Amino acid sequence: MIFQLENSVNQRVKLPDNSTVELYLKREDAIHDFVSGNKYRKLKYNILEAQGLGCKTLLTFGGAYSNHIAAVASAGQIYGLKTIGVIRGEELIDKIDSNATLSYAKASGMQFKFVSREAYRNKTSTDFINSLKEEFKDFYNIPEGGTNTLAVKGCEEILTAEDASFDYICCAAGTGGTISGLINASKSNQQILGFPALKGDFLQEDISKFATKTNWELILEYHFGGYAKINSELVSFINQFKLENNIALDPVYTGKMLYGIFDLIEKGKFPKGSKILAIHTGGLQGIKGMNVNLKKKNLPLIE
Numbered sequence: 001m002i003f004q005l006e007n008s009v010n011q012r013v014k015l016p017d018n019s020t021v022e023l024y025l026k027r028e029d030a031i032h033d034f035v036s037g038n039k040y041r042k043l044k045y046n047i048l049e050a051q052g053l054g055c056k057t058l059l060t061f062g063g064a065y066s067n068h069i070a071a072v073a074s075a076g077q078i079y080g081l082k083t084i085g086v087i088r089g090e091e092l093i094d095k096i097d098s099n100a101t102l103s104y105a106k107a108s109g110m111q112f113k114f115v116s117r118e119a120y121r122n123k124t125s126t127d128f129i130n131s132l133k134e135e136f137k138d139f140y141n142i143p144e145g146g147t148n149t150l151a152v153k154g155c156e157e158i159l160t161a162e163d164a165s166f167d168y169i170c171c172a173a174g175t176g177g178t179i180s181g182l183i184n185a186s187k188s189n190q191q192i193l194g195f196p197a198l199k200g201d202f203l204q205e206d207i208s209k210f211a212t213k214t215n216w217e218l219i220l221e222y223h224f225g226g227y228a229k230i231n232s233e234l235v236s237f238i239n240q241f242k243l244e245n246n247i248a249l250d251p252v253y254t255g256k257m258l259y260g261i262f263d264l265i266e267k268g269k270f271p272k273g274s275k276i277l278a279i280h281t282g283g284l285q286g287i288k289g290m291n292v293n294l295k296k297k298n299l300p301l302i303e
Helices: 037-052 065-080 089-095 101-108 126-136 149-155 161-165 179-183 203-210 232-245 254-266 288-294
Strands: 011-012 022-026 057-061 082-087 111-117 169-171 189-195 216-220 275-279
Touching: 011 169, 022 089, 037 057, 037 065, 037 149, 057 065, 057 126, 065 082, 065 101, 065 111, 082 101, 101 111, 101 179, 111 179, 149 179, 161 179, 161 189, 169 179, 179 189, 179 203, 189 203, 189 254, 203 216, 232 254
Parallel strands: 022 275, 057 082, 082 111, 169 189, 169 275, 189 216
Antiparallel strands: 011 022
16 A cells, blocks of 8 residues: 555653653554554555455445544545445434544545444344445445454554564554454564453454464453543543653544553553553544544543
C-alpha cells in the first residue's frame, strides 16, 4: 500500500522518576491519518485479495464512530474501490452530516446501509449476507473490525527484528485480530498482554482461533465500563499523556491500554528492568465524536 512506512518508530514514554521499567510506544498511528495502526495492517492483505479476485467493491460493518468504517472508506478511495458500510442504528440516517466518522466516510465515497440493532446482531448469518448480495450484487466482505485470517497475517508484520529485546508487548483489543498477529510474531521469551475495550472474557475464544502460541493473557480491568465508555479520570490521563509525550491517544483503545499499563507499573506487575512495548493502534479520528458525547455530559474534553 502506497502510504506504508518501512518501520514504525518506537518512542520512549515518560514514566515517574522512580520507575524501574522502560516503556516504549510503537507509533503505528503515524502510518496514515485514517488508515492507521492496526486498520492498515488488517486491510492490507484483504485489499490485495479483493484486487486479486477482481472485486471492485468492499462491504463491511460498524457503528457510528467506527475506526474501521473510516479506514475502509479511506482505503477504498485510495485504491479506486467502491465501499459499502452496513451501519448499526437506523436512527443515524438523518445524522450523517453531524457525525464526524460517517461524514468523513461519506465524503470518501462510502455508501451506507443503516439497519436496526436487532438486525445488526445477525450480520454474520447466511440469510443476512444473502440479502446483502441481492441488494448490492458482487462485493468483498470484510467483517466488523476487520478481523479474519488475512487481517491477522497483516498484524504479524507490526513487530520487527528490532522489537526482539522487549519483554512485554501490549496492545488494546477489540475483535482480537491485532493481538493474534502479535502473538504469532512474538519471540518465546516475550509475554503478550491484551487490554480489551469490551467487558467480559469472550475474546479468549476468538483469539485462540488465530493465535499459534500461548504466551499471552488478557487484562480485563481497564475497559472503563465497555466499548466507547469513558470518564473524567481517563480524559485527564489522556490529556496529561499528550502534554508530557506529545502523543495523542484515542479514548476507546490505546488510551485505556496505556492507563492500564501505568497502573500495572505502579502496582509492580512488571519485574525490575523490564522493557515494555505498547502498540499505538491509531483511531484518533474517533476523538471528535467522543468529545461531542463528553460535552453533552458536561465532562472535560480530550485536547
